[in-house]
Amino acid sequence: MNTYLNIARSRALLALAIGAALLTVSACGGGDDQQQAPSAGTQAKAPADAAHGTTHDEASHGNVALLAGVVFAAPANWLDLGSSGMRQAQYRLDPVEGDAQQAEVNVFYFGPESGGGTEANLQRWLGQMSLPDGGDVNAAAERDQFTADGMAVSVISVDGTYQAGSMRPMGGGDKADPEPGYRLVGVVVEGPQGSLFFKLTGPAATARAMEADLLEMVRGAKKSTG
Secondary structure (H helix, E strand, O other), rough: HHHHHHHHHHHHHHHHHHHHHHHHHHHHOOOOHHHOOOHHHHHHHHHHHHHHOOHHHHHHEEEEEEEOOOOEEEEEEOOOEEEEEEEEEEEEOOOOOOOOOEEEEEEHHHHHOOOOOOHHHHHOOOOOOEEEOOHHHHHEEEEEEEEEOOOEEEEEEEEEEOOOOOOOOOOOOOOOOOEEEEEEEEEEEEEEOEEEEEEEEEEEEHHHHEEOOOOOOOOEEEEOOO
């Protein structure tokens, strides 16, 4: 009788030991398939990085965009509003102390053979500004040129009163009211699929804060390898 009890106890203890071992393996994550599977975040990010030709460090700088064969990463502190109409990308920066309005960067692309050319667009942007003393905006404007990953970049900037073009707002009505104390910065990047146009406008102090990030972003722009 004791022999049968001992055998039964041994079998029960063996079953408990096997069950405990299986629970331990399950809690630790199991076999090689689970350990090698990337996280959902890595799976979502890796294809985007590969298509844009960017590294994870570049992507972490902010919102990575690919337009007209050009990759750039908007600063993380910019509000990304996405695209709308002719604007392929739109960004906003909250006003700095002393300013009441946001500054904004709008990005335009009109195709490989469209857009009117670099100088024509720089002149058009200058035509939207006037000086308080009625002086020559073209003479007052600052200009710069450089290259980013082999792409020619032209920059123009000026302070004054901003009038948002000659077109009426959507829905009719009068033109937008002139905005004194504004700064306009226009950047043209001659990309592999045509020019990209970056237009920054806003109250002077906030615009200058956004301008520094805009130029850093453009200097870091790359041609897409995808």
